[in-house]
Amino acid sequence: MTNPPGLSVVIPMYNEELVIPALVARLRPVLDALDETYEVVAVDDGSADATAALVEKHRLEWPQLRLVRLRRNSGHQAALTAGFHRARGEFVVTIDADLQDPPETIGDMVRLSRDENLDVVYGVRSDRSTDTIFKRNTAGLYYKLMRRIVGPDLPQQAGDFRLVRRSVVDVLRRMGDQVPVYRLLIPSLGFTSGTVSYVREKRVAGETKYPLRKMISLAWDSTADFTAAPLRLATWLGMTAFAGSLIFMVFGVVVWANGTVIPGWTSLFLAVLLFAAVQLICLGLLGEYIARIYRALQNRPAFQIGYDSADVTETPVVAAVPAQRTPATMP
Known part of the structure; x- marks a missing residue:
């Protein structure tokens, strides 16, 4: 068995075929420039498009890239859970595929964690001007409410872009939450933490996977999971x-x-x-x-892993890569 990498980057994906080329082109140089051995764990959350096939295609040229495919669409937090369970690195970074959270910040997170011996480093959005006014205002209300529920340890404007050490991952894997809300669960555990600020960018392509319905569902799950x-x-x-x-x-x-x-x-x-x-x-x-x-x-599992490219005994079952399409740009 090969030695585990120093860094794992977990990326949940759902119907992100338009994003993947730009993601690979931007993320790989950032990680190659780090003085770390690494792996990239792309968790395909039951996509209906060619997301899995494109990841497999890029794996031919990028050996550090892994594909973990769920048997069905289980949700963003469940995909993150699958990533935590499969990641092998001493440091685990979770980031979305849409490039709204800049991959260049990952190096700052690793350095801050090492220099100050921190268990968790949160990516905090210092500027959300690329979001709509409605989303900025509702996000502000959400974080105010959650800070009253969880306490002041919850960073303002911190989503699912974060770094955690292996000790935190081990605790998360032992917890029995079916589909935990990690942006609240991790701060509530009391690990030493720090923050790295960044400017939130526009989505590079495709459509948001968090419409109003899912935002409301997240707010309710956050409330019901942490308070009566x-x-x-x-x-x-x-x-x-x-x-x-x-x-x-x-x-x-x-x-x-x-x-x-x-x-x-x-x-x-x-x-x-x-x-x-x-x-x-x-x-x-x-x-x-x-x-x-x-x-x-x-006690039913929140997700089922159908394929992991790191398991050599498995045979991938993915759709063929469709003809190249021009990525749609956000208005």
Whole structure:
């Protein structure tokens, strides 16, 4: 068995065939210039395009490139988990394929970790002007909320571009979270950490893999995985509804005692709607947590690895590389 590399770069990919040529052209010179042995672990998250085939094609000229292919699309965090499980380096860097996080920052992360003996180095976005106003504002609200939940150890504007040491990876691999939110989980573990700032760039090609629906899902997963506050909110909503019902009861008794006709169905209709809505919200929040407990008890794997190019006994099954297409540029 060969000695493990000093650095592993984990890149989750989902339908990124337009990005791969630019990614390889930019990432390889950066890593070759480092005084580190390295590997690049490209995790294909069940892509429906030629992502896996293109990675295999580039492997012929870049021996440090590995392809880990999941059997189906399991999600970004699950792909990161697969990368953590398969990476062999003393340092593991996670970065997205779209080149919005500059690969040139990886060298700064490694040097900072070595010089200050840090377990984690976060990439922090100092400038997000390439993002839309809506995304910048919602991201700001997300990090404010998460800092209240996780604590001040969570860096502002730190996503999934980070470096961790092998000791952190070993802890992450032992944890039983089905699909952890690493941008919150890693800061909550209390490892020594530092930050490296960078300017967030435009996506080099293709479309974002985090539309509004997935952003909302990430925010909910982040909240539900790290706090029971929504259940407490349901309790407070129930108490508020109960207090409101008492007020309506007192009002009804007073009106009846004074001989005044109680207003008709409008007030009753609105009150029933209000209390029914509160009950449904509370039941929905409770059901969401019960569903998470149910999934945890099932203990089904969050992902299945179908192929790893580092396993010589496996035979890759990938689609043929399609005819070259001109990469689309972001507006």
